Amino acid sequence: MTPKILTVGAAYMDMLMRLPRHPVRGEALLAEGGGTTLLPDGRGANCAAALAKLGARAVLCCRLGEDIHGQRLHATYQQMGIDTTPIIADGRTPTGLSVVMVDDTGDTRTVIYPGANLNLTPDNLRAAFDTAPDAVCLQMDLPEETVLAAAHLAEERHLPIFLDATPARVEFPLSELPELEVFCLNEQETQVYTGIRPSGSDSCLKAALELAKLVKARFYVIKLSDRGAFLFDGRHFNVVGSYTVKVMDTAGVGDAFLAGMTLEYMRTRGDMTAACKYGNTAGAITVMRPGTFTAFPTGEEIAAFIARNGVR
Numbered sequence: 001m002t003p004k005i006l007t008v009g010a011a012y013m014d015m016l017m018r019l020p021r022h023p024v025r026g027e028a029l030l031a032e033g034g035g036t037t038l039l040p041d042g043r044g045a046n047c048a049a050a051l052a053k054l055g056a057r058a059v060l061c062c063r064l065g066e067d068i069h070g071q072r073l074h075a076t077y078q079q080m081g082i083d084t085t086p087i088i089a090d091g092r093t094p095t096g097l098s099v100v101m102v103d104d105t106g107d108t109r110t111v112i113y114p115g116a117n118l119n120l121t122p123d124n125l126r127a128a129f130d131t132a133p134d135a136v137c138l139q140m141d142l143p144e145e146t147v148l149a150a151a152h153l154a155e156e157r158h159l160p161i162f163l164d165a166t167p168a169r170v171e172f173p174l175s176e177l178p179e180l181e182v183f184c185l186n187e188q189e190t191q192v193y194t195g196i197r198p199s200g201s202d203s204c205l206k207a208a209l210e211l212a213k214l215v216k217a218r219f220y221v222i223k224l225s226d227r228g229a230f231l232f233d234g235r236h237f238n239v240v241g242s243y244t245v246k247v248m249d250t251a252g253v254g255d256a257f258l259a260g261m262t263l264e265y266m267r268t269r270g271d272m273t274a275a276c277k278y279g280n281t282a283g284a285i286t287v288m289r290p291g292t293f294t295a296f297p298t299g300e301e302i303a304a305f306i307a308r309n310g311v312r
Contacts, residue, residue: 009044050259122149
């Protein structure tokens with residue numbers, strides 16, 4: 001049976017602003033020829049969307065405002081086939097908003113208003129777990145107590161936990177987490193938590209050993225961008241290669257990897273190498289397209305891509 005995967009995370013509406021240049025201090029810039037676009041975003045929502053497009057039974061637990069942005073996001077999730085029953089409508093706080101300003105050189109500046117995301121509390125999680133998921137995906141972009149509560153609720157129900165340590169939060173009490181199935185980080189996050197830059201196999205292994213002192217997990221996965229993924233099970237390590245592709249937009253690539261890795265891990269009943277290969281493929285296709293929701297691949301697209309390119 002197709003796995004049902006619950007994602008507990010943040011949801012935002014992005015306001016993408018294209019400018020000829022960024023305004024200087026005190027300037028009111030008339031951006032002729034530019035424009036604004038509203039796009040769904042947020043790591044939790046991205047992961048759920050990527051899972052849905054890959055064919056998983058995706059469930060999303062987040063908190064949206066009772067405003068036009070929240071209504072549009074909720075409708076978008078439903079159109080994608082995501083189970084939205086655990087989503088909480090917040091009548092006091094607006095939907096999270098991120099304002100992304102991109103100039104003609106590609107220089108990007110972002111302002112984030114968390115909004116209702118900060119009001120997702122442990123009490124809001126029960127309905128999400130009542131959907132009877134097979135696994136849980138978490139990120140670190142929610143209040144500390146909510147992330148910990150979600151992890152412990154998953155532990156109570158004997159559900160595998162896939163935690164992506166994004167964004168890196170050095171103050172987060174990692175020792176209070178239950179045992180994870182997979183602890184996943186990128187290079188920067190690995191350096192923040194361990195002080196080690198994972199530049200090669202030796203440094204990756206040293207970093208993974210340090211991570212094992214901080215968090216108990218069955219697998220540790222370090223995402224190495226276009227170099228693939230380093231995985232460690234406490235005794236053995238492996239480097240799973242990625243693809244060489246033309247990068248158009250890196251937005252959402254980590255969420256695509258998490259979704260692909262989690263889904264394939266559940267489908268293969270714990271084949272971590274196959275899971276990382278699938279996650280790498282999902283990420284490679286995503287970076288070749290603009291945006292997030294529209295860039296995430298379907299399962300059919302991944303199968304076709306692998307058939308054309310093979311795996312290193």
